[in-house]
Amino acid sequence: MTQHSRIQCPKLLDKVMSAEQAAALIPEGATVGMSGFTGSGAPKEVPQALAARIEHSVAQGHPFRINLWTGASTGPEIDGALAKANGIQMRLPYQSDPIGRQRINEGAMDYMDVHLSHVAQYAWFGFFGKLDVAVIEVAGILPDGSLIPSTSVGNNKTWLDLADLVILEVNERQPIGLAGMHDVYYGTQLPPNRVPIQITHTQDRIGEQYLRCDPNKVIAVVQTNKPDRNSPFKPVDDKARRIAGHLIEFFQHEVKRGRLPANLLPLQSGVGNIANAVMGALTDGPFENLTAFTEVMQDGMLGMLRSGKLKNVSCTGFSLSPEGEREFVDNLDFYRDKIVIRPQEISNHPELIRRLGVIAMNAMIEADIYGNVNSTHVYGSAIMNGIGGSGDFARNAYLAIFMANASAKGGELSCIVPAVSHVDHTEHDVHILVTDEGLADLRGLSPKQRAKVIIANCAAPEFKDELQDYYDRALHHSYGKHTPMLPGEALSWHERAMRTGSMHAKHKETV
Structure with missing residues (x-):
């Protein structure tokens, strides 16, 4: 050369x-x-x-x-x-x-x-x-x-x-x-x-x-002559596997009910450990001839292409581990006709997401009991990364799914809270919430119905009683009964975590 x-x-x-x-x-x-x-x-x-x-x-x-x-x-x-x-x-x-x-x-x-x-x-x-x-x-x-x-x-x-x-x-x-x-x-x-x-x-x-x-x-x-930033992925843990299992079970149910075709609909997946766990579960799952219309292709999608479960991927860029990069480069001829790389104004275009009926799966920091999702800020004011393309997909997807572990910091922080400290995705754009504890299908539900399902299915066991106690009191003492809320208390969980490192109440709050 x-x-x-x-x-x-x-x-x-x-x-x-x-x-x-x-x-x-x-x-x-x-x-x-x-x-x-x-x-x-x-x-x-x-x-x-x-x-x-x-x-x-x-x-x-x-x-x-x-x-x-x-x-x-x-x-x-x-x-x-x-x-x-x-x-x-x-x-x-x-x-x-x-x-x-x-x-x-x-x-x-x-x-x-x-x-x-x-x-x-x-x-x-x-x-x-x-x-x-x-x-x-x-x-x-x-x-x-x-x-x-x-x-x-x-x-x-x-x-x-x-x-x-x-x-x-x-x-x-x-x-x-x-x-x-x-x-x-x-x-x-x-x-x-x-x-x-x-x-x-x-x-x-x-x-x-x-x-x-x-x-x-x-x-x-x-x-x-330098490589891309290719960060190794963390090994998939049990919580991520449980989240993936809940989703596979949900997809099977939707196919059985006739709301999804047997090969599902085009998949969009955010970046991270949970996303790769879901891709791994789909590789081992019952669905064939899958497609993807997404922003980023990770190792998990390479594995699905290799297995034949995934037919093709449309994306705007890669996010591969060093092992994933070697796999891609070494087998470029195999992947050539299976991957198309587009500008992000096309890969994330609302018109196309809605037309294709994309199943959008993205990570969140927290969700509240009514289905509002925070994917960008810690305690309402400190940016983590940004909204990225999650909003493009959530607002327009056939299914808008958000995923996270039910708790963090050794069980001191809850992913499910009375009110999110920052709203990126309103309750109107969120169809499904999934944690390692379970899955909440929010479609067709009123705010009070959503609260019951989210607390029952998605909250960590150590926080369920406290969330239920807050909701019960809000139901009786809220200004309005449509979306029960105690404004003075709704963000107290975050305030307590900033002050003590834990969202757990040391004593029951009073109205």
């Missing part, structure tokens, strides 16, 4: 430079759109060089910051490095880096949490302001300047179109065999000129295999 074999556009060969030289071209105070979705396809070297430049500038008494837009979370090379340098003024739309989280929660970084399907359209509407620079990882550059996307597409199409300047990282670690796996749709229009998106099956292709890029906007090309 020659030195520049992945850079086939002659006009861009003289733009090849080091990451440090490229980072020096990013203006102070710029708004920068970077590639990356859950760590896949993110630039690896330019952000770190930019962070080093900011740190040096701070040491010289001249601090500066940038505004950072991405597809979703990235990795330590971007969020970690820039947050450590205190180099981010505004961050959107999602993050999961511990240093970035600390900066946000201590008030040192502004953060706008955005539904992932909204990001590209809001950028086009001009809601976020001007995009100065795009820094995009690609697997290769074709002779006409078109780009072979990396392991995610995310918002890359939009960043390349809107940015005044473009910096490309050509990562030779990414397999060139990714070429052809992407479906980049350029047919979206601004209102009032929008037209329907013509996808009726998960594997429909309506776009192009490559990203368009005006070579005249490219100011730097940086060659890299």
